[in-house]
Amino acid sequence: MQNIAVRRDAQRRGIGRTLLEALLAEAARRGVRKVLLEVAVDNGPAQKLYGAYGFEAVGLRRGYYQPSNTDALVMMRQDD
Ligand SMILES: CC(C)(COP(=O)(O)OP(=O)(O)OC[C@H]1O[C@@H](n2cnc3c(N)ncnc32)[C@H](O)[C@@H]1OP(=O)(O)O)[C@@H](O)C(=O)NCCC(=O)NCCS
Known part of the structure; x- marks a missing residue:
């Protein structure tokens, strides 16, 4: 999967959480035990959602999003 997105007028009703849980x-x-994702450094709402599901920042990809040249935070969730 490339992106999780919820239409703006339907946000904040638990749909994003439901999509992430299904994923x-x-x-x-x-049998996947490790999940990695990229999220824009300025995307607080998405980072908060991922953080609530055990994702932690493990790296940075500079200029990952173009043409805005926004950096991406790499987040990882690992089952132990
Ligand atoms: C990120 C996104 C998918 C979340 O979808 P959503 O349906 O609004 O999320 P939910 O209602 O399931 O919220 C789950 C949790 O995420 C966090 N969250 C979601 N929107 C937030 C906001 N605007 N501000 C702060 N936290 C937010 C909260 O922790 C929230 O839990 P809470 O409502 O109990 O506080 C949605 O904001 C979106 O489509 N954004 C644009 C696309 C995008 O950035 N996708 C991610 C790319 S990596």
Whole structure:
């Protein structure tokens, strides 16, 4: 999957959380134990959502988003 997005007028009703839970459940079903994602450094709402599901910042990709040249935070969630 490339992106999780919820239409602006439908945000903040739990849809993003539901999408992420479905994605993580499918990954677990396939035996995936480590999930990595990129999120824009200035995207606080998405970072908060990922943080609530155990994702932690592990790196930075400079200029990942073009043409804005915004850096991406790399976040990782690992089952132990
Ligand atoms: C990130 C996104 C998918 C979240 O979808 P959503 O349906 O609004 O999220 P939810 O209602 O399930 O919220 C889940 C949690 O995320 C966090 N969150 C979501 N929107 C937030 C906001 N505007 N400000 C702060 N925290 C926010 C909160 O912790 C929230 O839990 P809470 O409502 O119990 O406080 C949505 O904001 C979006 O589509 N953004 C634009 C696209 C994008 O940035 N996608 C991610 C790219 S990596």
